[in-house]
Amino acid sequence: MKKLFILSLLIIAAGFSLNGQHRINNLPNLPGYVTLKCDFHMHTIFSDGNVWPTYRLFEAIRDGLDAFAITDHIEYSPKKDYVPVDHNAAWKIIETSAKEYDIILVHGAEITRDMPPGHMNALFIQDATLLAVDSAYNAIEAAVKQGAFIQWNHPGWKSQEPDGIPKLYDLHKRLLKNGWINGIEFFNDSESYPSIIDWCKQYNLAVMGNSDVHGIISESYPKPQYTNRPMTLVFAKERTSASLKEAMFAGRTLVWFGDTLGGKVEYAKPFFYQSISVSKPYYGNSKNKYFEVTNKSDIPYYLANGPEGAPASITLAANSITRIVLSKKTAAPLVYDVKNILTGEKSVLKVELKK
Amino acid sequence: MKKLFILSLLIIAAGFSLNGQHRINNLPNLPGYVTLKCDFHMHTIFSDGNVWPTYRLFEAIRDGLDAFAITDHIEYSPKKDYVPVDHNAAWKIIETSAKEYDIILVHGAEITRDMPPGHMNALFIQDATLLAVDSAYNAIEAAVKQGAFIQWNHPGWKSQEPDGIPKLYDLHKRLLKNGWINGIEFFNDSESYPSIIDWCKQYNLAVMGNSDVHGIISESYPKPQYTNRPMTLVFAKERTSASLKEAMFAGRTLVWFGDTLGGKVEYAKPFFYQSISVSKPYYGNSKNKYFEVTNKSDIPYYLANGPEGAPASITLAANSITRIVLSKKTAAPLVYDVKNILTGEKSVLKVELKK
């Protein structure tokens, strides 16, 4: 019962150890940019989630996130008989602690409507109460007026799109024309919508990935089955809130969940090459030469469709060194498909292993 | 985002899977009684906990508890700027669900005072708001009038007893004389107070063990380090709320945390013997005979101080069969101390292995 009445240590009183320690992120930076791990979609008891906001902060720190947003529903308050509606509550409760723990807290909310437009997260807002207006269009406008980044959530959610296929309705086209959609979720929890990469390329949007967690991260994505929650990797000029926002509006993102990366080729390709290095041959005999590929990232890469004389497939496990045996007769470049880097509905990244 | 708007399945909307499935409890019954797994001390966002009450129900079902109580503080409401004080809220929110999941929900609250008397859980109450009165004595009286079982919590908590030693103050003696203390915590979270077994024997009280969880059970007691939260094993005539209450007032309990059991010899001894069985020798040679001891409980037993010619110590792992090799010269009975069954401040259970 050591947890109570230690008021100056509010967070310890929370029943978990918010000690600010987390594992090093082994994710490569891109040239000119730092890679920020982010989750922009979470719920608390201030809508239909099951935890107090401080606990979301604890999870974010432990998981080594650089930035996160709590995005409680504006239009859905199932606990209102016990908890008065306050759309800014989560933000107010953890704003100071986030600074003390060196994590970027993005003020957010989820505009929760029928399809179209479906659910839209407003990120980088100042006051969520202004989003509580009748029409979806006006709610989004109220967010945009605050400088918000608008993220279209789970566009193929089967409760709203029974066939699971994301569709651009007239309202979406109008919002896009206004510049009022700035990103679309590729990953929402364990669901994925690879087809939206095409729209992101066409309209210059950010490809987004988030947990949409309502319960407990460690129970929703238990180790060792899962290595990480779904997240967005943002390539920012600096690790600041302003830089993060600039990068998101510029569409410089990839998404990561489990062992799958997704996003635009222009970011996926340098991310892969920054992750790996290829050694010179360390040994040879009459038939073969032997060399190593080092993958210094937290993400494994599954290479397939290799050329004649080379291994047909290679797994470059995360944070690991892999030996390659190559026939001395092999002349073709070592071009492979990376099966777990999705760059479109049916396309994966193509790479070459070379010293 | 499948979690929202499925109102008829409120619990799935909670972000975790409340499917009512749990592992079989391998805990022996005592002759004439069923063994009930119970945790009578938990917090939610209605005092200083971090989760919604439904989540506590989910944890209790998953952990295979037979009964539990949410016991939010009466006098401590650190979230009251956002959550209006309602001492019965947790109970009201999950009362119906508990029935549907066949788990006994005990209505409770924590009377939270300076020492003496310290913190006292009132269990089996009808209305917690009646406990919000000025004097600790009157608060306890208000609980007793509702038929409450009064549990003295963490009697040696260092924030209230800097030397960590539980003490009987005059107020406690007065309460005991009234019959207003009915149990004392031996285990509170990872703290233990073995000395209270003596008072429980003297005053015929129940030895209690509880989690006092504020955060997340699976993160507070992670597997494989921990096999279980701290809990009270109650030996009831039937698996009903009324029987549970009768057994607690009669003091028929043991406590269990990790690999440690604690309590009165009269319950510890039959619990051990109901857990194990000893085989006939299955093999012998000129020097030794070989037999097996089966421990069909979820609790390991660490036997020490064996007689000459027998193993000095034996670990009877949980749910396991252990081979014993005995010199044919051994004549002494196989009497051992069970190091992890505490029956007092400095005493452990003594047992004999025999066919």
Place this chain on the structure above:
Amino acid sequence: MKKLFILSLLIIAAGFSLNGQHRINNLPNLPGYVTLKCDFHMHTIFSDGNVWPTYRLFEAIRDGLDAFAITDHIEYSPKKDYVPVDHNAAWKIIETSAKEYDIILVHGAEITRDMPPGHMNALFIQDATLLAVDSAYNAIEAAVKQGAFIQWNHPGWKSQEPDGIPKLYDLHKRLLKNGWINGIEFFNDSESYPSIIDWCKQYNLAVMGNSDVHGIISESYPKPQYTNRPMTLVFAKERTSASLKEAMFAGRTLVWFGDTLGGKVEYAKPFFYQSISVSKPYYGNSKNKYFEVTNKSDIPYYLANGPEGAPASITLAANSITRIVLSKKTAAPLVYDVKNILTGEKSVLKVELKK
């Protein structure tokens, strides 16, 4: 270095703890029979395996096997430059220890030939050296003369059957006619050949499942991905070598690997019903009734294709209790397919849940 020179404790000197302790097997017996966990296909350094026989004994005890056989290749001795060929070596080395640890050691060897007949394990032999003869037929005959049970191993192994499909060649038909094939492997390591159940029914053979381990069991089938090695469950009158042999010749077996059971309906059906029990309803409201199904076995059951008004699919996790919610309108019997009990190439067991 405590491992050396303790000659009377040879097994501790082995560098692992052969303490004779293992978890209780929660596998139901069939009426009139005890269920024996067996693995009849393993290798050591006496052919192309990588461990000393004592280590196989250690693994078998730890895994709670009732019986096992080491079946080194007769015709393949890749280590013979360092280890002289001795087809009975493994047996001799561990025969006495097996008795002390109460495990049935079956003397075996693998007759290792091109297809047909492929590889055949001879089990319950007395002298493996007599199997080292020129023709495959004569080798099998030499085993049969010793009373051997002949098991056809991995009948669809792609090194011998490139399409992976087991085939009955003339030689097999001749052996079957002689009664010289008594069982066929359904599971060999992670490969399975469900089609052989039909032959087992037609010729009254035992369905067999084995690890064929060459390396380390705990690394080949690591937890938590795997709960067990591939094995044969034999339904014997008693837990003796003679009873085991009688049961195998009578074809009373099922096979188990991971979460999959396979074999004849006549054994699969009572095994399922001995595993589970269905409670009376414990609760009801205007719409639904609530009851529980207990699965007290180590094997989960995946039920599918339920009737209208009942859950379409139900997972009865191993050693667990599962809540079922049933519409009061449901009149149809609760008939399900058990997706993970294979009773033929394309058939699964059909069961009914009833009190």
Place this chain on the structure above:
Amino acid sequence: MKKLFILSLLIIAAGFSLNGQHRINNLPNLPGYVTLKCDFHMHTIFSDGNVWPTYRLFEAIRDGLDAFAITDHIEYSPKKDYVPVDHNAAWKIIETSAKEYDIILVHGAEITRDMPPGHMNALFIQDATLLAVDSAYNAIEAAVKQGAFIQWNHPGWKSQEPDGIPKLYDLHKRLLKNGWINGIEFFNDSESYPSIIDWCKQYNLAVMGNSDVHGIISESYPKPQYTNRPMTLVFAKERTSASLKEAMFAGRTLVWFGDTLGGKVEYAKPFFYQSISVSKPYYGNSKNKYFEVTNKSDIPYYLANGPEGAPASITLAANSITRIVLSKKTAAPLVYDVKNILTGEKSVLKVELKK
């Protein structure tokens, strides 16, 4: 059964996947030196171990070792009834494979005598059969003539030193005078002998740590309890056999097991400072400043006895970033004891955290 008859892939036939993949070692180099992970004490079936030499190679590759030695006993051959004595067998069997997998194989053997001198590993030999001579002194001499590095194994092994205390006998002093002892084991399996650091300083010897494995590494040091086997970290000019040998004779080593490092201050100190980096303050308020310490090594550091106003103890978890909160009033340097870096029988490393 895919394991057999694929003769060109002998190692796959071994029943485990020798794919040459391992995790990146996050161990810092020292200025001018590369850090090599080494285990110089292992057994196979060619003495009293339980595995074939190829399996030791597999384990070494998987564990990311840079160098290892198999050191079967010269004088103890308990399997000789089945396996003819060949002291060079393990070396011959895996010599070529080691090259193909880019791991340094050190030819070794264990001279196995009563105390004094006890057991002595001869490393970097050419022919182990020459060590099979009558007197211990002559056996060591025969090794030294081959240029061997002589390691005194488990000097306080209780089978030879019942009080567990390593002692320098006359024979040891004579060997030391000759330069015929070059290193002493600090770690042997889970035993440790910290007092030998003093002798290593006095006689300029290498502090050694090894597994002395007889069974299976992954079962002897199971994760998550253990992160690594006991090993020697050697600071070599290059990653070659010659450089390794030079470094060992020069005494440039530390030892590592679990979360404990041991060795001479001159190597322990730079190893610690190369492991960590301290950030500038990232935040401050009226009372405190906040900064981070990054530990980019696989070894945690437990800091204790901090100065007034700073945390009394700090855990710098492996591969992790730790937040530090410091009172603005703290003027003292942040000097700590590193409790898990042993630099003598009763001394630990003292360090300062500074930007």
